[in-house]
Amino acid sequence: MGLDQSRSREITTDLYELTMAASYFDEGMFAPAIFSLFVRQYPPNRSYFVCAGLDDLLDYLEFFHFQPDDLEYLERTALFSSKFLAFLERLRFTGSVRAIREGRIFFSTEPLLEITAPLIEAQLVETFVINAMNFPCLIATKASRCLQAAGDRRLVDFSLRRTQGIDAGLKVARASYIGGFVGTSNVLAGKLYGLPIYGTMAHSYVESFPQEIDAFRAFARSFPKNTVLLIDTYDTVAGARKAVTVAHEMRTAGHALLAVRLDSGDLVHLSREVREILDGAGFSQVTIFASGGLDEFEIQEILAAGARIDAFGVGTKLGVSADAPYLDSAYKMVEYAGRPVLKLSSGKISLAGIKQVFRVSDDRGLLQRDLIGLHDEVVSEAEPLFHLVMKDGKRLFPSEPLDLIRQRFLQEFARLPATYKALRRAEKYPVEITPRLQTLQDQVTSEIRKKELGGS
Amino acid sequence: MGLDQSRSREITTDLYELTMAASYFDEGMFAPAIFSLFVRQYPPNRSYFVCAGLDDLLDYLEFFHFQPDDLEYLERTALFSSKFLAFLERLRFTGSVRAIREGRIFFSTEPLLEITAPLIEAQLVETFVINAMNFPCLIATKASRCLQAAGDRRLVDFSLRRTQGIDAGLKVARASYIGGFVGTSNVLAGKLYGLPIYGTMAHSYVESFPQEIDAFRAFARSFPKNTVLLIDTYDTVAGARKAVTVAHEMRTAGHALLAVRLDSGDLVHLSREVREILDGAGFSQVTIFASGGLDEFEIQEILAAGARIDAFGVGTKLGVSADAPYLDSAYKMVEYAGRPVLKLSSGKISLAGIKQVFRVSDDRGLLQRDLIGLHDEVVSEAEPLFHLVMKDGKRLFPSEPLDLIRQRFLQEFARLPATYKALRRAEKYPVEITPRLQTLQDQVTSEIRKKELGGS
Numbered sequence: 040m041g042l043d044q045s046r047s048r049e050i051t052t053d054l055y056e057l058t059m060a061a062s063y064f065d066e067g068m069f070a071p072a073i074f075s076l077f078v079r080q081y082p083p084n085r086s087y088f089v090c091a092g093l094d095d096l097l098d099y100l101e102f103f104h105f106q107p108d109d110l111e112y113l114e115r116t117a118l119f120s121s122k123f124l125a126f127l128e129r130l131r132f133t134g135s136v137r138a139i140r141e142g143r144i145f146f147s148t149e150p151l152l153e154i155t156a157p158l159i160e161a162q163l164v165e166t167f168v169i170n171a172m173n174f175p176c177l178i179a180t181k182a183s184r185c186l187q188a189a190g191d192r193r194l195v196d197f198s199l200r201r202t203q204g205i206d207a208g209l210k211v212a213r214a215s216y217i218g219g220f221v222g223t224s225n226v227l228a229g230k231l232y233g234l235p236i237y238g239t240m241a242h243s244y245v246e247s248f249p250q251e252i253d254a255f256r257a258f259a260r261s262f263p264k265n266t267v268l269l270i271d272t273y274d275t276v277a278g279a280r281k282a283v284t285v286a287h288e289m290r291t292a293g294h295a296l297l298a299v300r301l302d303s304g305d306l307v308h309l310s311r312e313v314r315e316i317l318d319g320a321g322f323s324q325v326t327i328f329a330s331g332g333l334d335e336f337e338i339q340e341i342l343a344a345g346a347r348i349d350a351f352g353v354g355t356k357l358g359v360s361a362d363a364p365y366l367d368s369a370y371k372m373v374e375y376a377g378r379p380v381l382k383l384s385s386g387k388i389s390l391a392g393i394k395q396v397f398r399v400s401d402d403r404g405l406l407q408r409d410l411i412g413l414h415d416e417v418v419s420e421a422e423p424l425f426h427l428v429m430k431d432g433k434r435l436f437p438s439e440p441l442d443l444i445r446q447r448f449l450q451e452f453a454r455l456p457a458t459y460k461a462l463r464r465a466e467k468y469p470v471e472i473t474p475r476l477q478t479l480q481d482q483v484t485s486e487i488r489k490k491e492l493g494g495s
Numbered sequence: 496m497g498l499d500q501s502r503s504r505e506i507t508t509d510l511y512e513l514t515m516a517a518s519y520f521d522e523g524m525f526a527p528a529i530f531s532l533f534v535r536q537y538p539p540n541r542s543y544f545v546c547a548g549l550d551d552l553l554d555y556l557e558f559f560h561f562q563p564d565d566l567e568y569l570e571r572t573a574l575f576s577s578k579f580l581a582f583l584e585r586l587r588f589t590g591s592v593r594a595i596r597e598g599r600i601f602f603s604t605e606p607l608l609e610i611t612a613p614l615i616e617a618q619l620v621e622t623f624v625i626n627a628m629n630f631p632c633l634i635a636t637k638a639s640r641c642l643q644a645a646g647d648r649r650l651v652d653f654s655l656r657r658t659q660g661i662d663a664g665l666k667v668a669r670a671s672y673i674g675g676f677v678g679t680s681n682v683l684a685g686k687l688y689g690l691p692i693y694g695t696m697a698h699s700y701v702e703s704f705p706q707e708i709d710a711f712r713a714f715a716r717s718f719p720k721n722t723v724l725l726i727d728t729y730d731t732v733a734g735a736r737k738a739v740t741v742a743h744e745m746r747t748a749g750h751a752l753l754a755v756r757l758d759s760g761d762l763v764h765l766s767r768e769v770r771e772i773l774d775g776a777g778f779s780q781v782t783i784f785a786s787g788g789l790d791e792f793e794i795q796e797i798l799a800a801g802a803r804i805d806a807f808g809v810g811t812k813l814g815v816s817a818d819a820p821y822l823d824s825a826y827k828m829v830e831y832a833g834r835p836v837l838k839l840s841s842g843k844i845s846l847a848g849i850k851q852v853f854r855v856s857d858d859r860g861l862l863q864r865d866l867i868g869l870h871d872e873v874v875s876e877a878e879p880l881f882h883l884v885m886k887d888g889k890r891l892f893p894s895e896p897l898d899l900i901r902q903r904f905l906q907e908f909a910r911l912p913a914t915y916k917a918l919r920r921a922e923k924y925p926v927e928i929t930p931r932l933q934t935l936q937d938q939v940t941s942e943i944r945k946k947e948l949g950g951s
């Protein structure tokens with residue numbers, strides 16, 4: 040559904056995926072492999088993640104095939120044999136995917152999806168898998184933190200101009216909606232994802248009229264049912280008084296001013312003053328919309344200081360997840376040809392074996408702890424989070440409606456105890472490894488040490 | 496040239512651009528406007544910027560026209576009149592663009608481009624203009640800092656898996672090349688931009704063989720002319736010894752091991768130990784390639800501590816510009832219908848009038864200071880940085896070859912004194928405003944205060 044999800048996705052990859060594949064092909068290594076996607080550790084001030092991005096990923100896997108001009112490019116690199124290129128031409132993704140559903144909460148170290156496929160297929164998709172999941176999860180998480188700070192006030196994604204490219208802008212709009220936002224300023228995202236779109240005027244609009252009040256009146260003429268006035272171009276308080284004048288004129292004409300927007304200055308002080316001006320003039324139903332460099336920390340702070348704001352436009356700092364602009368995600372092989380594997384590189388240890396994540400809730404439904412276990416374990420009174428979503432390269436379910444995913448998130452977020460949702464210094468949610476999985480780790484680690492390091 | 500630069504770009508925009516345009520249309524406001532793009536202030540640890548992204552932007556402007564299904568979507572929103580939608584259908588970008596060339600260095604507050612066009616056209620392109628320039632400039636700048644840290648060691652972009660989407664991955668590959676990198680792991684970027692591509696193997700490759708040395712041998716068989724061995728999957732030092740074994744075997748077969756790669760652990764200590772092992776075995780021509788969580792700070796630090804590394808793969812922290820993930824860029828109207836304008840919003844003041852940037856160098860060619868002046872000023876012995884690159888909606892020059900842009904950057908970067916290139920606490924490069932431009936600011940500000948604030 041995203042932008043250009045159909046072109047050259049197969050070579051949207053790191054070269055090493057292709058060189059490894061070529062070697063596997065030469066060596067006849069076609070046995071099934073299992074890869075696991077997880078986030079190694081929390082970035083600063085994060086204590087949970089929100090799953091997003093799976094729909095794009097499944098679309099990519101289902102339609103995976105190298106296109107002729109991409110194969111011609113690979114041929115021109117002179118790195119690959121014609122036999123291997125002929126193999127790539129026929130290659131489709133025939134594997135299966137087990138995954139946590141979009142909108143679910145997950146925690147560091149636990150897998151959010153596992154892919155089982157012939158080695159070359161499972162390896163070739165690595166770069167795209169990480170890219171497709173990493174950023175949406177990052178943004179849905181950031182959005183949920185804004186929601187946590189804003190309480191019942193509405194949040195709108197305003198980030199497109201400063202997202203890291205256009206694809207990022209679309210991903211932010213979709214993922215922030217999953218994470219509790221009510222819509223976006225991004226028109227293309229509105230079209231592609233059916234999201235509510237928001238927007239009124241910029242400072243340049245006000246400046247292009249001889250006087251500020253001319254701009255307000257013109258906008259009310261063109262959009263009488265949808266008038267939100269930006270009042271801080273020259274002076275916010277003076278702007279609020281002009282908005283009141285226009286609100287009176289609109290009322291006389293049978294319309295109503297919806298809101299005013301503040302985009303700069305001391306939002307606590309200004310919002311209170313503007314609220315008084317509006318209320319004093321009999322316009323208490325006119326809401327106050329704030330924007331300008333906001334994030335969850337700022338929203339929490341200004342509300343705590345008594346700001347009178349009804350809705351927030353959150354831009355750049357949401358759109359790049361400014362305080363934590365990436366997740367330390369990894370897609371690691373955990374089994375090849377029936378043999379569990381892991382790596383021992385310092386600080387980057389992975390969990391061998393095909394796995395399941397189990398979630399234990401208390402009797403009020405509050406999340407208590409998760410367990411990472413082996414795929415075929417049964418953990419009583421725990422919910423298994425992995426579902427088989429793709430088999431033999433085919434999706435087992437159609438794309439889920441975004442509103443369903445968003446509701447799934449909101450319901451589970453309400454079940455996550457507040458202590459794990461603090462914006463700073465949140466408690467660490469308990470994630471345990473089952474005894475059977477631990478035994479497997481110990482066994483594989485010791486075998487590798489024996490084999491590669493002479494038993495040390 | 497980028498990914499999907501041809502689809503729905505016109506609605507890759509904030510909704511308010513369209514609501515403002517609709518109101519301008521209703522009001523008959525078709526006079527020319529001038530907008531100026533600039534970065535308000537430096538992010539932490541930045542002291543200059545590198546210009547990138549213009550080529551994509553000019554492509555967007557030249558082919559600007561609303562597509563039928565996008566217009567249908569706009570109609571379904573029920574926000575716009577059919578007259579306005581018919582106007583949009585015919586709309587093309589007919590304006591001109593003056594800009595600093597890609598690869599040039601620029602500084603905060605000075606414009607990097609100005610667009611002159613009928614108001615609606617100049618306004619509608621705002622979101623895309625900022626999005627197209629902001630991120631490439633951010634990344635070219637980050638790349639140049641890595642170059643500053645790495646000296647004459649080679650740098651390769653490894654970021655694709657964790658860039659904020661796919662478009663971001665392409666933009667990172669292109670912009671980091673401009674900023675001095677030698678290539679990328681991103682295969683699609685290789686195809687689209689003609690960039691050198693790099694890559695060999697991941698840890699999973701090593702793990703899928705019964706033993707590490709089997710993996711090394713297999714890779715050398717498939718890529719005898721291009722063998723780089725990843726040696727840290729289990730134990731870096733043990734891996735280096737196995738690499739030596741394979742290097743001997745390759746030599747016997749008439750080939751040569753190119754390099755080994757370290758991706759984890761203490762790179763200072765390990766690179767020295769690995770260098771000794773290689774040198775001791777007679778393989779001093781085998782280079783050491785390092786990756787894993789690197790950025791300019793880490794590269795500077797480990798080289799200062801004596802790491803023996805010949806080339807770096809720089810990934811995530813380059814790809815999202817992790818320490819400064821956005822620029823505070825703004826696209827502001829500076830003149831409408833011949834009347835200079837600006838806004839007075841707290842902390843967000845813009846410079847009215849149509850401008851030029853002048854660069855003064857000393858007699859050795861070192862950059863000394865910049866002046867922001869009016870378009871028609873003459874500043875003696877200063878180079879004007881703005882060039883007219885688009886007129887009447889048509890590009891005046893074809894796309895520039897990337898290598899030319901990269902050379903332009905490297906040459907000017909060498910002329911920027913070291914004191915402005917320090918990774919931390921760099922000196923602030925002097926940017927002044929000419930007396931004529933200052934007079935205009937004072938005049939416009941005082942007029943606005945009189946008009947909007949009752950002369951206060």
